Amino acid sequence: MKAVRLHAKNDIRIDEIEKPKPKAGEILIKIGAAGVCHSDLHLIHMGIPDGAPPFTLGHENAGWIAELGEGVTDFQIGEAVMVYGPWGCGHCAPCQQSMENYCEHQSKSPILGGGLGTNGGMAEYMIVPSSRLLIPLHELQPEQVAPLSDAALTPYHAIKRSSSKITPSSFVFVIGIGGLGHMAVQILKKVYSATIIAGDIADDKLELAKKYGADYVVRTDRDTNSVVEEITHITGVKKCAVVLDFVGNNPTLVLGAQTVGLNGDWTVVGLGGGKLDWHCMNQPWGASLCTPYWGSRVELMEVLDLKRKGLIDIEYTTYPLSQALEIYDKLAKGQIKGRAVLTP
Template sequence: MKAVRFIEGGRPPEIVDIAKPEPGPGEVLLRIGGAGVCHSDLHVLDGEVPFKGPFTLGHENAGWIEALGQGVTGWKEGDAVAVYGPWGCGSCHHCQTSAENYCENHASLPTFGGGLGSDGGMAEYMIVPDPRLLVPLGELDPAQAAPLSDAALTPYHAIKAAQAKLTPDATVLVTGIGGLGQMALQILKATCSSRIVATDISADKLETARKLGADVVVNSGSKSAEEEIRDLVGGRGVTVALDFVGAQPTIDLASSLIGRDSRLTIVGLAGGTLSYNANTMPYGSQVMVPYWGTRAELIEVIALARSGQIKADIETHDLDEAATVYDRLREGKVPGRAVLVP
């Protein structure tokens, strides 16, 4: 079968033919309907995350059950499913509460998940090592649903963690209206009534933010961006800031705007640094660095999609186009989420 493979850090992905896998006891073979192309993959390809190759890329995966390994019950061939991405040990406290994203044995595991150390979904078929990692899609198209397992789950987890602060009189700042930021805006509109301020340096993405329900849009590249938002929020400041970029300018902007009893959530991996000194951060403020979300939250994300309240803006491509898609992603030319479809 055809697969998009990570070989080693610093090398582009390679499209090769490998054997179709067979499910062992307790495993599930998935026929892939779609695999999302994520910016995190670039960090893998660049060698910034010390994975040992080769393995098949793709950690946002959905498809149909092709075959069940010995002992697997509760599922049948043909079921449409999404794959929960962060694979934990399955037995520690966090894993037992469905929060495998915060597995206590994370450091000792040989893999972070499919496409992150183990073979992922950028292929015709994929092995899922345990049926606990599957979430039913119902009538959702797997190609449309694949990005929900990360691009929607990650912001959903961050937003849910801040839910108590997202009151009707609060202001939430969403920085970076790419794949995750677009999903965050839809999730916020579906789950709270706080005022939403969206920022980006792209006029096109700011227009997208307007269409997705942002109450105010501000070009974060403008010298007056901080002043514009501060005039809007007054002394209370921004109550919840969601930074989906993580560059130094976006972290600086968000940290300058949050008020007392607030939450700053940094999701993006663009290399910025948040500095702390006593009495400089507002009193009562919290900083969160989320990683993905829980299995239970993925079920909730799928439910939002099935009800029509959220939908990923996708473009589909053949597996053969993977290298070109990654180049476009690196250049910031993928407006929403790219999905590879075998």
């Protein structure tokens, strides 16, 4: 079968590999679709950990059960499923509470999930190590929902942490309206009541933010002081109760620090590698800086329920697996609207 493999730093190839066979306890998934996340670009630029074998990319996966390993009895062949992406030990307290994104043993393992240190879903088939990592899709189609497993789950989790601060009178600033950011805008619009300000460096991304309910849009690729001025003109002196940064580079960190309000939440999701010369007086009193990671399995079930209720919808374009390299190139150049999804 064909698979999009990371071989080394900046070296991805479409290889022909053998269809895997599930061992006891494992499940073979026939992939319906795999989302293309910006985190893959960071991974491609960093390369695989020393000594690790090449692996198949793709950590936003959905498909159908193709084969059950010995002892797996809780799913049926042909059933449509979503793969819960963060794979923990399954045993520690956070894992038992469905928060495998915060597995206590994460730092000890080079494998964060399928497509993140071991084979993922940019292939015709993928092995999932345990049925606890699968969620039945019922009537939903894999292609419609695969990217929700990260592009919607991650902002959902980040926003939920700050839910007590997202009131009808508060402002939330969403920076970076890509795959994750355009889902954040929808979740804020449909589940919460705050006023949404969206920031990006491209007009087409800001159009997307408006389409999904942003109340204000701001171009951020100019002098930071003038961006901060524009935002405080909207919010008044109190500034933003929550800043959600889906970029995380130097300019957006500076912007976040200057637009979050007193006692606000400054949430950096983007892995843009930004550095900030932090000292205790450069953010407002009481403000919390947090760096949430992905989301829990239960939260993913809630995200799927939002989709079932018609409250959220991912803006996506489908491409064949054979175009993966071209799509990563487009993503790096900011030419993907919403999410790109690969189908085998």
